[in-house]
Amino acid sequence: MAIKDKGTEQLIKDTAKRIFFAEGKLHSTTQDIANAAGVSRTLLHYYFRSKDQLINIVFKDAMDELGSRLDNVMDADRPFKEKMENLIDVFVTEAMAFPYQETFLITEINSANSVIYNEYKTAKLKSFLKQIESEMVAGNIETMNPIHFMMNLFSLMAYPLVMSPLYKQFFKLSDKAFKNLIIERKKLICKMIFK
């Protein structure tokens, strides 16, 4: 009942997101979600009509959230390097809380018979790619296809968190030690992508 009273609907959604994005339990049933939320499973149907609907809403939310997170940082009217530092901080912090958000999206896309997911606004992306190119011309970052630059950036931020269960055991790291490594990475990534 604790968090419950911001509304049951929101509670169910948040619980589903926690299970999928934070815990990475992609095979969870409606019963699992209801239990974790401490409500009856029927409520899930009352508010979302079907499991598919709930998944669709969670999916859409995640896509939108991903999009607007990118927007916020790319928009900001600040020097490029500062923007990148900010992006890395925001993104890694979010990824620490919800490491499997993108994994969930990809799995849904791959599993779906036909998913409709949003087109991303081209203008904003193009302008951002241009900025990256300018930085290359200015000699601040290595010259390459700016798409590579973006893929490198996201890879370095996201992948270690996705892999954390394997990395923790492979490198014999405690939760705490692993968390510290990830925090270290914020600066490390910055060093890596700038000359």
Added chain:
Amino acid sequence: MAIKDKGTEQLIKDTAKRIFFAEGKLHSTTQDIANAAGVSRTLLHYYFRSKDQLINIVFKDAMDELGSRLDNVMDADRPFKEKMENLIDVFVTEAMAFPYQETFLITEINSANSVIYNEYKTAKLKSFLKQIESEMVAGNIETMNPIHFMMNLFSLMAYPLVMSPLYKQFFKLSDKAFKNLIIERKKLICKMIFK
């Protein structure tokens, strides 16, 4: 019937791996797998007794495969940089064919009540981390915790392929264009991890 006659058991396993690792359809049912293999679903029980058993075997195979792939490259008695070039080539090529292998592993680990997965041989890892440190001392690569070095390396190789459905649409890339980018990355990654 085409690939069928290296034995039905192998066919089923290979089909399961294709569906999970190549297509990323992590929610597939036994029926899905049987259909894709062109056999009756009962055969899957005849050879593997239960879905869980099949999953366990596929899981174990994937873990072993991952382990021995690492071994092969780390063992090789060659100069460090050459070893890394080889590792990147082997790993990226494999990841192009089976981009979701690690995602599958992680999802299984997270979903399982209690998974037993192999301890990795410590000796080999330690010696490899030492080699990385030597390269840092020699000034060939940037100084950092060698675990970061390894995480960087795997991130840069694996993550873009995991994300390909999103990247293709975000960057408006055809399958072919995307594939070319990935091949480009082999050299790019090498440049990034060496000074």
Added chain:
DNA sequence: ATAATGTTTTACAAAAATGTCAAACATTAA
């Protein structure tokens, strides 16, 4: 107070996924 509306639960129904069994079929060995 009570009607109207919204929320939650219980009990049940339906569908989907997994598992079993026995019979049909194929292959090999005696």
Added chain:
DNA sequence: TTAATGTTTGACATTTTTGTAAAACATTAT
């Protein structure tokens, strides 16, 4: 050939998961 063994399938049973309906409960407005 035919018994023995291994493979495959179809029909059925069980379990798991999802979905529905009606009643109980709560809240709000009149």
